[in-house]
Amino acid sequence: MRTLPRLLCILCLAALLAGCDPTASVPTAAATQATPPESAAISVYFTDPQSEHAGPDEVLAQAIAAAQTSVDMAMFNLSLPSIRDALLDAFNRGVAVRLVVDSETYNDAVPERLRAAGITVISDRRPELMHNKFTILDGQEVWTGSLNLSTGGTYSDYNNLVRIRSTRLAQDYTAEFEEMFLDDRFGSNSPANTPYPRITLDGRTLEVYFLPEDDVEDRLLELVGGARESVNFLAYSLTLDYLAGTLTGLAQDGVSVRGVMDAEQAASNQGGEYERLLDAGLDVRLDPFDGLMHHKVIVIDGQVVVFGSANFTTGGLFKNDENLIILDDPDIARLFETEFERIYMLSQP
Numbered sequence: 001m002r003t004l005p006r007l008l009c010i011l012c013l014a015a016l017l018a019g020c021d022p023t024a025s026v027p028t029a030a031a032t033q034a035t036p037p038e039s040a041a042i043s044v045y046f047t048d049p050q051s052e053h054a055g056p057d058e059v060l061a062q063a064i065a066a067a068q069t070s071v072d073m074a075m076f077n078l079s080l081p082s083i084r085d086a087l088l089d090a091f092n093r094g095v096a097v098r099l100v101v102d103s104e105t106y107n108d109a110v111p112e113r114l115r116a117a118g119i120t121v122i123s124d125r126r127p128e129l130m131h132n133k134f135t136i137l138d139g140q141e142v143w144t145g146s147l148n149l150s151t152g153g154t155y156s157d158y159n160n161l162v163r164i165r166s167t168r169l170a171q172d173y174t175a176e177f178e179e180m181f182l183d184d185r186f187g188s189n190s191p192a193n194t195p196y197p198r199i200t201l202d203g204r205t206l207e208v209y210f211l212p213e214d215d216v217e218d219r220l221l222e223l224v225g226g227a228r229e230s231v232n233f234l235a236y237s238l239t240l241d242y243l244a245g246t247l248t249g250l251a252q253d254g255v256s257v258r259g260v261m262d263a264e265q266a267a268s269n270q271g272g273e274y275e276r277l278l279d280a281g282l283d284v285r286l287d288p289f290d291g292l293m294h295h296k297v298i299v300i301d302g303q304v305v306v307f308g309s310a311n312f313t314t315g316g317l318f319k320n321d322e323n324l325i326i327l328d329d330p331d332i333a334r335l336f337e338t339e340f341e342r343i344y345m346l347s348q349p
Contacts, residue, residue: 041201043163044335047147047154049291055154056161060135060143061086063163067095067137072177074100074132074321076309077108077148084110091119100180102130124186129320133309134173141165142173144323145307146236146296156291158234158343160307160336162325168196169208176210176323186321188212204329211310211322220298220306221246223326227300230256232340234295237265237272237311244273248280259284260340260347262293269313285347293343297336305333 045056057080064071064086071090078084078101091097091114099121101111106123115121124130134144147159172194179185192213199206209216224231225246238244238261251257259277263286266274277284287293296316298306308324310316327333 041165042329042332044332045161045163046339047157047159047161049156049158049289056147057082057149057154059163060149060161063137063141063143064090064135069138070096070098070136072098072136072174072181074130074134074177074180075149076102076129076131076133077105077150077153078110079108079150080110080154083149084113087114087119088117091117098177098181100124100130100132100177104129120181122181122184124180124321126186128187128315130180130186131309131316131320131322132176134177134323136170136173136177139170139174140167142169144173144309144325146294146309148294152291153294157294158287158289158291159294160297160339162307164206166199166201166206168199169206171195172197172208173323180321187319190321201329204327206328207326209308209324209326211316211320211324212318216310216324216326217317219326223300223304223306224298225250227255229301230299231258231301232299232337232344233259234293234297234340234343235259235312236262236292236294236296237269237313237316239269239271239273239313240317241271241273243312244276247277247282251280251282257282258340258344260287260293260343261285263287264292285344285349287343287347289346293347295339295343297340299333299336299340302333302337303330304328305336307336 045059047055061082067090087097097119099114099119101121101123103123103125111121133148134142136142142164143161145160145162147153147161153159175193175195179190190213194208194210197208227250231250247257261274266272266286274284296311305327310322310324316322
């Protein structure tokens with residue numbers, strides 16, 4: 001059984017994304033502090049169970065504390081006292097707080113406490129998962145990634161949390177949130193109606209996908225299959241045959257393909273692709289950690305990064321409610337590459 005380390009730190013780095021989005025502006029320097037300056041359009045946080053510093057939940061709690069009008073959250077698993085208290089405080093000072101959770105976690109302690117305080121919490125009430133992990137603040141910014149706001153997710157597992165300041169992206173995520181919260185539409189019943197599926201920020205592009213209604217499969221294979229130099233991936237779960245086949249073909253063509261997968265998932269997943277990739281000679285490793293290697297990240301040619309809540313599985317792409325972002329930005333890709341190298345080096349074969 002996995003244990004819960006008591007120590008955690010953040011690797012908090014930020015990079016510029018500015019331009020066509022009206023909320024982006026040019027920073028004078030990259031933000032490295034826990035709370036980035038207003039000019040930083042994107043900030044990336046990684047959990048680190050081996051360190052002594054506060055977790056990324058504290059940064060999100062601070063942002064919720066600064067919210068003026070609204071907090072909308074879709075979270076598969078919510079159990080952190082820091083986020084519970086931040087949501088209660090926001091609600092008590094008049095901020096509109098709305099929450100969507102998975103039916104599996106609807107009766108957990110934190111959702112029950114929030115409902116008891118008067119906050120409306122709804123669940124999906126379906127066998128497939130409401131697997132999203134995102135928060136929208138004041139219609140101005142979105143927090144998303146692989147991080148469930150749970151004690152294990154933040155203090156034991158390896159995860160990412162990405163803050164993106166963009167009113168257009170916030171409109172995208174609000175539309176998805178309200179499909180669930182107001183219209184009770186989940187899974188394949190959700191319409192494909194994202195207002196801004198492609199956002200331009202300072203010449204860089206950010207593609208927005210909500211699953212399963214948006215078809216990301218072809219785009220994902222196009223990007224990965226078009227790699228010229230390298231593909232580095234961190235995959236909690238990878239069961240897609242055609243993705244594994246694409247990675248194998250790239251390696252045979254001389255592209256550097258490296259990956260780290262969660263050991264427990266690789267051992268237990270029906271149809272998992274770890275052994276296939278290993279047998280094909282790819283440089284793939286299993287994590288040695290007590291906690292989960294919970295990232296869902298692909299970095300292509302050090303330029304494009306795929307991240308979000310969706311595992312690279314049939315459930316992740318075609319059944320669960322998920323969100324996924326494809327970002328073309330070498331600065332942000334470099335941050336994810338650094339995280340990849342850290343986990344890769346710790347996961348000796």
